[in-house]
Structure formats: structure tokens, C-alpha cells
Amino acid sequence: MVYRVTEARLQRDRVLRERILDCALQQVAEAGFASLAMTSLARSAGVATGSLYRHFSGKDEIAREIFTRATDLEVSQLRQQLQAPGTAAERLHRGIRTFAARAWHSRQLAFALIAEPVPGEVDACRLHYREIYAELFSQLLEQGNRDGSLQVGNIPLTAACLVGATAEALVGPLSPQAIKSRAEGDSAADFEQVCSALLEFCLRAVAARLD
Amino acid sequence: MVYRVTEARLQRDRVLRERILDCALQQVAEAGFASLAMTSLARSAGVATGSLYRHFSGKDEIAREIFTRATDLEVSQLRQQLQAPGTAAERLHRGIRTFAARAWHSRQLAFALIAEPVPGEVDACRLHYREIYAELFSQLLEQGNRDGSLQVGNIPLTAACLVGATAEALVGPLSPQAIKSRAEGDSAADFEQVCSALLEFCLRAVAARLD
Numbered sequence: 001m002v003y004r005v006t007e008a009r010l011q012r013d014r015v016l017r018e019r020i021l022d023c024a025l026q027q028v029a030e031a032g033f034a035s036l037a038m039t040s041l042a043r044s045a046g047v048a049t050g051s052l053y054r055h056f057s058g059k060d061e062i063a064r065e066i067f068t069r070a071t072d073l074e075v076s077q078l079r080q081q082l083q084a085p086g087t088a089a090e091r092l093h094r095g096i097r098t099f100a101a102r103a104w105h106s107r108q109l110a111f112a113l114i115a116e117p118v119p120g121e122v123d124a125c126r127l128h129y130r131e132i133y134a135e136l137f138s139q140l141l142e143q144g145n146r147d148g149s150l151q152v153g154n155i156p157l158t159a160a161c162l163v164g165a166t167a168e169a170l171v172g173p174l175s176p177q178a179i180k181s182r183a184e185g186d187s188a189a190d191f192e193q194v195c196s197a198l199l200e201f202c203l204r205a206v207a208a209r210l211d
Numbered sequence: 212m213v214y215r216v217t218e219a220r221l222q223r224d225r226v227l228r229e230r231i232l233d234c235a236l237q238q239v240a241e242a243g244f245a246s247l248a249m250t251s252l253a254r255s256a257g258v259a260t261g262s263l264y265r266h267f268s269g270k271d272e273i274a275r276e277i278f279t280r281a282t283d284l285e286v287s288q289l290r291q292q293l294q295a296p297g298t299a300a301e302r303l304h305r306g307i308r309t310f311a312a313r314a315w316h317s318r319q320l321a322f323a324l325i326a327e328p329v330p331g332e333v334d335a336c337r338l339h340y341r342e343i344y345a346e347l348f349s350q351l352l353e354q355g356n357r358d359g360s361l362q363v364g365n366i367p368l369t370a371a372c373l374v375g376a377t378a379e380a381l382v383g384p385l386s387p388q389a390i391k392s393r394a395e396g397d398s399a400a401d402f403e404q405v406c407s408a409l410l411e412f413c414l415r416a417v418a419a420r421l422d
Contacts, residue, residue: 034331117334120245124328130379154408157380161412164379165372168341172371197365201372205416 017055020045024062025070029109032116032176033063060121067122070113071129075136077102082136088144089208095140096166096202100195103170104187111174114167130167134159141206151207162202169198228266231256235273236281240320243327243387244274271332278333281324282340286347288313293347299355300419306351307377307413311406314381315398322385325378341378345370352417362418373413380409 023045027035036059042049056062081095103110112118118126137159144150152158172178173194203210234256238246247270253260267273292306314321323329329337348370355361363369383389384405414421 115338117331117338120328120330123334127326127328127382130382134383153411154404156383157405157408158412160379160383161376161409164375164377165416166375168371168375168378169368171338171341172345172367193365194368197368198372200364201369201416204418205376205412207415 013055016045016047016051020047020052020055021062021065021069025066025109028063028066028070028112029106032108032112033067033118033122034116036063060119063118063122064125067113067118067125070109071125074099074102074113075129075132078133079136082140087147087149087210088140089149089203089206089210092137092140092144092150092206092208093199093203093210096162096199097195099166100170100198101191103174104191104194107174107179108176110170111176114174115171130160130163133163137162144206144208149209158206161205165202165205166198169194169201224266227256227258227262231258231263231266232273232276232280236277236320239274239277239281239323240317243319243323244278244329244333245327247274271330274329274333275336278324278329278336281320282336285310285313285324286340286343289344290347293351298358298360298421299351300360300414300417300421303348303351303355303361303417303419304410304414304421307373307410308406310377311381311409312402314385315402315405318385318390319387321381322387325385326382341371341374344374348373355417355419360420369417372416376413376416377409380405380412 020041024036024041027041027044038052038059039049041059041062042052045052056065078095078099081098082091084091084094086094103114134156138155141150141152141155141158145152145155173190202208231252235247235252238252238255249263249270250260252270252273253263256263267276289306289310292309293302295302295305297305314325345367349366352361352363352366352369356363356366384401413419
């Protein structure tokens with residue numbers, strides 16, 4: 001008798017995998033990658049720990065999967081802003097603002113994605129995604145040179161600088177210490193301060209003209 | 212009978228510890244943190260593997276120690292440039308140029324320090340040192356606002372942007388792929404190109420006036 005994996009079984013597996021990843025994402029968004037643990041994750045997903053290992057080799061694989069999904073979402077949001085109508089300078093302004101606002105809105109997750117010390121496997125994903133972000137900025141900078149709203153010599157290098165500046169600027173303000181020391185009500189004012197300083201830095205650096 | 216650790220023994224231990232770290236640093240400078248292994252390190256230091264474990268809990272501790280020493284050296288070199296005579300804008304120019312030149316001169320090591328995927332323990336050191344770099348830049352930016360050679364609103368945030376931009380700009384050019392694809396003779400020309408683009412970005416971003 002041949003054992004066949006039925007379509008229904010595959011479907012159940014996919015659903016379970018999604019549920020596990022949803023629970024893991026929630027865990028990371030609440031307390032960072034360091035808080036991921038197979039036993040508590042199994043509990044929150046309502047499965048046996050053994051089941052988790054049927055889907056994932058271990059928590060590093062889960063961390064990498066979460067990192068990839070969450071970062072893909074940020075990349076697509078940024079791409080949307082950078083490719084919207086308007087001059088390149090306007091789009092750069094909107095893109096960075098949106099990126100910062102999204103990070104601000106999910107601080108713990110953003111901090112985990114950008115800066116939390118993570119296993120080498122996840123750190124390698126960061127390196128990869130920084131290149132993807134830089135590629136997005138490169139396209140915009142080229143357009144900016146053409147439409148005259150930006151003035152950039154070395155495009156790939158300038159794109160990397162934008163990626164580094166934006167990420168690093170947010171590390172401090174998003175850090176658990178900063179969040180803890182901030183009074184609830186100050187958050188919106190803080191965001192405006194951080195965002196406008198970041199924008200000033202980046203827009204000046206590429207000689208942006210916003211008419 | 213009381214067993215006493217003699218001064219001579221302690222001294223021998225210190226010397227051996229230094230030799231192990233020297234060998235480890237050389238290994239990282241040649242092939243990155245990923246190439247560190249206790250057995251080959253013991254071989255190159257001329258000690259038994261067991262001896263290594265008497266000095267270090269494992270390769271992550273060695274990696275962290277190397278990271279700390281090598282980065283301390285870069286920090287002190289940058290501090291020296293940023294605190295030399297001249298306007299803040301001039302010192303920023305010299306500081307970034309020196310930092311980039313030193314990285315260029317020891318590319319594999321610089322790439323390992325800045326960007327190689329590393330264990331979480333070493334990654335945590337990176338976060339810590341980025342704050343130290345930012346603090347150095349913050350002092351300079353304050354001086355620049357006073358001497359009129361820079362014009363910066365939010366100093367801590369701008370300092371973080373400088374740290375991020377400088378580090379990220381170097382990741383691509385220093386990456387093993389880039390080094391491999393570059394012909395030997397092009398290196399000096401490449402450096403000038405990378406460095407001048409990085410300087411343009413950073414100096415514009417802080418509205419530097421170099422008279």
C-alpha cells in the first residue's frame with residue numbers, strides 16, 4: 001500500500017505553518033528575536049514542540065523566515081513610495097518619512113529587524129536586504145539626476161549611505177531603553193523631531209530641491 | 212601545602228593569551244570571523260586545544276575580544292583626527308577620510324568588523340561601538356555649530372546618520388566579492404572614488420563649509 005500525502009493534509013500543514021509564523025512574529029514584535037523559544041512558541045501556537053520541528057529545523061530558521069517576511073513588507077512599502085508620481089526629491093522625502101513612520105508604529109519589531117543582535121544566519125539576511133534597499137534608492141537617485149531634483153555623483157555609493165543613515169538614525173530612538181524612558185504622550189512629538197532631522201540629513205546629502 | 216600561582220606563571224599566561232589573540236586577529240584579517248576555529252587556532256598559536264579553553268570559553272569569546280581590540284583602535288584613530296586642530300568641518304573631512312583609508316588598507320578585517328554576519332554576542336558589540344562612534348561625532352557637530360563650519364539641528368540623530376552612512380558606504384566596496392572582482396592596480400583609483408563620494412554625502416548633509 002502506497003502512503004499518499006493528500007491535498008487536505010498538505011493544506012493543513014500550510015495553515016499550521018502560517019499559524020506558527022504568525023505567533024512567532026507576534027512574539028518578536030513584543031519582545032525581540034531573543035525572546036523566541038521553541039517550547040513557548042509551541043504553546044502559543046497550540047501544537048506539540050515536536051510538531052514545530054516537523055516544520056522548521058529550529059528557532060534560527062523561524063527567525064530568518066520572520067525577518068524575511070517582515071522586511072519584504074517594508075521593502076514593498078518603500079518601493080511604492082519611491083515609485084509614486086512626483087519628482088525624485090519629493091518621493092525620497094515621502095519614502096523616508098513613510099519608512100520612519102512605519103518603524104515608529106511597530107518599534108519593537110523595527111528595532112529587532114534593524115539592530116537587535118541576532119544569530120549569524122539572520123545577520124546575513126540583513127546584509128542581503130540592505131543591498132535590496134540600496135538598489136531601490138539607486139533607481140530613485142538616477143531619476144533625480146535626470147529630473148534635476150537631486151544632484152548625485154556616485155549613485156551606488158550614495159544609495160548605500162542613504163540606507164545606512166536611515167537605519168542608524170532609527171536605532172537609538174527605537175531602542176528598548178529609549179522607548180522605556182519616553183513618556184506615553186511624547187511619542188508623536190518625538191517622531192516629528194526624529195523624522196525631520198533624518199530628512200534634513202538625507203535631503204541635504206543628495207542636494208534635493210523641493211519646490 | 213598551599214599551591215601558589217607565581218608571578219612568573221601569570222606572566223607566561225598573559226604572553227600566551229596575547230599570542231593566541233594575535234593569531235586569531237591574523238586569521239580574521241585574512242578570512243573573516245567565519246574562519247575562526249579552535250583547533251586551527253591552537254595549531255597556529257602552537258598550543259594544545261585544551262590550553263585555548265583555559266584562556267577562553269570558546270571562539271565566540273575570542274571573536275568578541277578581537278572585535279573589541281580592533282574597533283578600539285579605529286575609535287582612537289578617529290578620535291585623534293576629530294580632535295586635531297582646525298575647524299570642525301575640516302576635522303570631519305579628515306576623520307572620515309582617515310577612517311575610510313584605514314578600512315581600505317585592511318579590507319578583509321574592516322569588512323569583518325563592519326558587516327560580516329557574526330554571532331549575536333559579537334553583533335551586540337557592534338551596537339555598542341556604533342554608540343561610541345556617534346558620541347565622537349556628536350562632540351564634533353557641537354563644535355561645528357559653534358565655530359560656524361557646520362549647521363546641524365538635531366545633533367545626536369545627525370551623529371547616528373554619519374555613523375550609519377560611513378559604515379554602510381564601505382560595506383559594498385570592501386565586500387569579498389568587490390575585492391575579488393577588482394584588478395590589483397585599480398585599488399587606489401577606486402579608493403579615491405569611494406572616499407570622495409562618501410565625503411560629498413556627509414559634508415553636504417551637515418552643511419559643511421570648507422574655506
